[in-house]
Structure formats: structure tokens, C-alpha cells
Amino acid sequence: MYDAKSMKAEEFIDHNEIMATLEYAAANKNNAALISEIIEKAKLRKGLSHREAAVLLDCELEDKNAEIFALAEQIKKDFYGNRIVMFAPLYLSNYCINGCVYCPYHSVNKHIARKKLTQDEIRAEVIALQDMGHKRLALEAGEDPVNNPIEYILESIKTIYSIKHKNGAIRRVNVNIAATTVENYRKLKEAGIGTYILFQETYHKESYEKLHPYGPKSNYAYHTEAMDRAMEGGIDDVGLGVLFGLELYRYEFAGLLMHAEHLEAVHGVGPHTISVPRICPADDIDPSAFDNSISDDIFEKLVACIRISVPYTGMIVSTRESQRARERVLHLGISQISGGSRTSVGGYAEPEKENNSAQFDVSDNRTLDEVVGWLMELGYIPSFCTACYRAGRTGDRFMSLCKSGQIQNCCHPNALMTLKEYLVDYASPHVKELGDELIAKEIYNIPNEKVRELVERHLKDIEEGERDFRI
Numbered sequence: 001m002y003d004a005k006s007m008k009a010e011e012f013i014d015h016n017e018i019m020a021t022l023e024y025a026a027a028n029k030n031n032a033a034l035i036s037e038i039i040e041k042a043k044l045r046k047g048l049s050h051r052e053a054a055v056l057l058d059c060e061l062e063d064k065n066a067e068i069f070a071l072a073e074q075i076k077k078d079f080y081g082n083r084i085v086m087f088a089p090l091y092l093s094n095y096c097i098n099g100c101v102y103c104p105y106h107s108v109n110k111h112i113a114r115k116k117l118t119q120d121e122i123r124a125e126v127i128a129l130q131d132m133g134h135k136r137l138a139l140e141a142g143e144d145p146v147n148n149p150i151e152y153i154l155e156s157i158k159t160i161y162s163i164k165h166k167n168g169a170i171r172r173v174n175v176n177i178a179a180t181t182v183e184n185y186r187k188l189k190e191a192g193i194g195t196y197i198l199f200q201e202t203y204h205k206e207s208y209e210k211l212h213p214y215g216p217k218s219n220y221a222y223h224t225e226a227m228d229r230a231m232e233g234g235i236d237d238v239g240l241g242v243l244f245g246l247e248l249y250r251y252e253f254a255g256l257l258m259h260a261e262h263l264e265a266v267h268g269v270g271p272h273t274i275s276v277p278r279i280c281p282a283d284d285i286d287p288s289a290f291d292n293s294i295s296d297d298i299f300e301k302l303v304a305c306i307r308i309s310v311p312y313t314g315m316i317v318s319t320r321e322s323q324r325a326r327e328r329v330l331h332l333g334i335s336q337i338s339g340g341s342r343t344s345v346g347g348y349a350e351p352e353k354e355n356n357s358a359q360f361d362v363s364d365n366r367t368l369d370e371v372v373g374w375l376m377e378l379g380y381i382p383s384f385c386t387a388c389y390r391a392g393r394t395g396d397r398f399m400s401l402c403k404s405g406q407i408q409n410c411c412h413p414n415a416l417m418t419l420k421e422y423l424v425d426y427a428s429p430h431v432k433e434l435g436d437e438l439i440a441k442e443i444y445n446i447p448n449e450k451v452r453e454l455v456e457r458h459l460k461d462i463e464e465g466e467r468d469f470r471i
Contacts, residue, residue, distance in 0.1 A: 004265040009224035012262035025054035050257035053309040072304035087136040096142030098215030115345040128348035130168025133426035143178035172386035179226035185233025197239035203255025236395025241275030273314040307333025340368035373431040383415035387470035
């Protein structure tokens with residue numbers, strides 16, 4: 001039986017509730033009066049239930065779909081402005097004992113080159129990332145208690161934070177590793193991580209068990225309940241996601257929102273981020289083997305509906321997606337993207353080898369500088385900000401700031417100052433010119449006059465060599 005406050009996976013992600021939701025949505029996809037009512041509720045910026053959101057996702061009325069997209073775009077502007085936070089993944093190890101059939105890291109894959117970075121190799125990778133201009137990393141590793149124990153992850157985080165090269169520094173490490181214990185989550189929190197990220201892959205239990213035939217990840221309940229253990233361990237910023245293409249997208253959409261509702265109901269704060277990856281080619285993996293792939297049009301609708309359903313939650317799209325696909329969804333709700341990514345173990349310090357260790361093929365192969373320039377040409381502010389994590393504005397404190405609208409007095413100026421750092425230290429001449437013009441224009445969008453004057457002063461300080469200012 002469905003119970004958002006239950007601590008049991010099969011009760012807060014209840015299969016029968018999802019099926020009833022999909023049936024309800026299908027029956028009302030052309031119900032103009034109901035759809036208008038749901039859109040009006042969404043305009044209050046307090047979110048939607050999974051059932052209400054499913055109706056909007058299924059909506060076939062052209063005029064109402066136009067309203068949905070317009071509202072998603074407006075909500076994105078209201079809460080995140082035109083800022084896009086930049087990050088890069090860093091793969092530590094692809095040793096894995098799981099059997100996930102959609103991932104080339106699965107233990108029976110004999111084609112992929114297995115590799116685990118030493119601390120010296122991590123140091124070289126981090127310096128290369130710093131030399132690109134990155135300040136925020138997402139740490140990735142396969143699940144292998146022998147090769148990748150929690151002690152290795154913790155040591156790697158310590159190494160990453162210790163490296164200061166020229167003007168570079170990784171100011172925040174987010175972590176995407178396998179579901180673990182409350183004790184281990186506590187250790188990650190003590191190590192100073194930002195967000196703990198774990199993709200559900202699929203919320204459909206039967207499909208989940210087929211896709212994960214063996215290994216620790218095959219335990220659906222343990223995996224699905226991981227965010228509750230993470231929050232019990234003191235991590236109040238968690239990131240959800242499903243791998244679209246494994247199961248019917250409507251089912252995953254409902255499950256994803258139910259998981260968000262559960263976190264809000266139990267812990268008082270929903271997910272900090274939601275990621276929307278789609279399955280893509282990789283060694284030993286052919287996406288055509290999965291018959292639930294989604295088109296760019298559906299992908300666009302999913303992003304829009306997630307944005308208006310969980311208005312305060314950040315949304316992430318990675319280099320799995322092409323430049324064109326990313327451009328289609330940026331304005332509808334995306335607040336974070338990766339740039340200059342390598343999805344193999346290593347690859348930043350030295351070029352990736354043909355027989356590499358990549359988890360998936362990158363569709364957007366542009367450099368970070370090219371991505372930064374592209375974003376600015378589209379009117380976005382590329383942000384390298386990590387201030388909220390470092391100032392303790394996480395969990396419900398971040399959400400209250402976002403809901404009150406005060407985020408514009410923090411995130412907007414911090415975005416401009418961290419962009420200025422990038423422009424002075426790393427940008428090509430053309431990108432620097434674009435960025436300086438953008439900052440000169442955007443500084444007047446800081447609503448608080450005293451904050452604006454402070455930012456103007458710090459921008460000059462950055463030109464003169466000082467670093468790491470934050471509001």
C-alpha cells in the first residue's frame with residue numbers, strides 16, 4: 001500500500017499506485033478543465049503531486065502543452081535565473097562486482113580495460129581539471145569492496161581537496177558511489193562532500209531485478225532506501241535520477257516524483273538535484289537492446305514537467321546528451337551541466353586511449369572553454385560557484401533561501417565572481433571578451449545595491465590576483 005512516509009521501498013514506491021497513476025493520466029490527457037486546474041496550481045510554485053504531474057506529462061492538447069513549457073521556462077528563471085553551474089565527473093575506478101546489464105563495468109565484461117587510479121594519478125587528474133578551470137567534481141567509482149572500499153574513496157576526497165595548483169582549487173566534491181551504510185555516509189559527510197548522488201536506474205522492481213541479476217546492487221530495497229540512510233548519516237543534499245530507456249518513461253517519471261515526495265515527507269526536504277540521463281552507447285552495450293528509448297521531444301517534455309513539479313530542485317544534464325539536445329532543455333529547467341568530460345578512469349591528464357575504460361560514450365565532446373563560450377552566446381551565465389555548500393546553506397536551509405527568492409542575492413553575484421575567475425585564469429581571448437561583456441551587463445541584475453557594490457569591488461580584486469570571494 002502506498003505510503004509516502006513509509007521507510008520501506010515498496011511502500012513509498014508502490015507499484016499499484018504508479019499503475020493507477022498512469023491509468024488516471026491516460027484517462028485525463030485531454031481533460032482541458034483538469035489540466036488547466038493543475039497548471040494553475042503549478043503556478044503557485046509549490047510543486048505538484050506525482051499524479052497531477054503525470055496528467056501534464058500525458059497531455060495531448062497543443063495549447064495546454066504550450067502553457068506547460070512556458071511555465072517551466074518561467075519557473076526556471078524565477079529560481080535559477082540564467083545561471084548554469086559547471087562540473088566534471090572524475091572516475092576513480094571501474095572495478096565492479098555487479099551485473100548491471102546496461103553498464104560496461106559489469107563484472108563479466110572482458111573487453112573493457114580495468115583501472116583504478118592511484119593517489120598520484122588522482123593528483124595529476126585534478127591538476128588537469130584545475131587547469132581547465134573546474135571547481136566542482138562528481139566522483140564516480142564502481143562497486144567493489146576490495147578494490148574500491150570506502151577508505152579509498154575517503155582518501156581520494158582528501159587528496160582532491162589538498163591540491164592547490166596555480167590559482168586552481170576543487171572547492172566541492174560531489175559523490176556518486178554505490179548504496180552503502182549509515183556509518184559510511186557519516187564518513188562521507190565528515191570528509192566534506194557536497195551532494196550524494198545515486199541513480200535509481202529504474203523504479204520498476206521487476207525490471208530492476210532483471211537488469212541487476214547479481215551483486216550487491218541487485219537488492220532493490222537496499223538501493224532504493226539509500227537516500228534515507230544518507231540523510232540519517234547527516235548528508236542533507238542528495239541527488240536522484242533514473243536512466244531513461246530502461247523502462248517505460250511514464251513509469252519512471254511517476255516513481256521519481258514519488259521518491260521526491262517521500263524525502264520531503266520524511267526528512268522535510270526533497271532532493272537537491274534530479275538527473276535525467278538517457279541510455280547511450282558504450283563498450284559491450286548497445287542501446288537498441290533496450291526498447292524503451294525516448295525521443296528528444298519526449299525528453300524535452302520530461303524536463304519541463306519535472307521542473308514545474310519540483311520547482312526548487314536543481315536539474316542536471318550531462319555530456320551523454322549532444323549539444324543540440326542540451327540546448328533544447330537548458331531553458332526548461334536544467335541548472336547544472338558537465339563540460340569537457342571524460343567518462344573513463346583517467347583521461348584528463350593524458351588523452352584517452354582507444355581501448356579505454358569509459359562508462360559511456362560522450363556525445364558532447366567540446367572543451368570546457370567551448371561550452372562556456374556557447375552558454376554565454378545563448379545568454380546564460382556559466383557558474384563555478386560552490387558557496388552554498390561552504391557556507392552551510394544545504395538541505396532545508398538552501399530550500400528556504402530558494403523559496404524566499406533571496407537566492408538571487410547570493411547565487412547571481414557568486415556566479416559572476418566565479419565566472420570572472422575563470423575568464424582571468426583560463427579563458428581563450430574570445431571567451432574572455434564574451435564574459436566581460438556579459439558580467440558588465442548582468443551586474444545590474446543584482447537586486448541589492450550593497451551586494452552589487454561589493455561584487456564590483458571583488459571583480460576588481462580578482463583582476464588584481466585575489467581569489468575565492470563569496471556572498
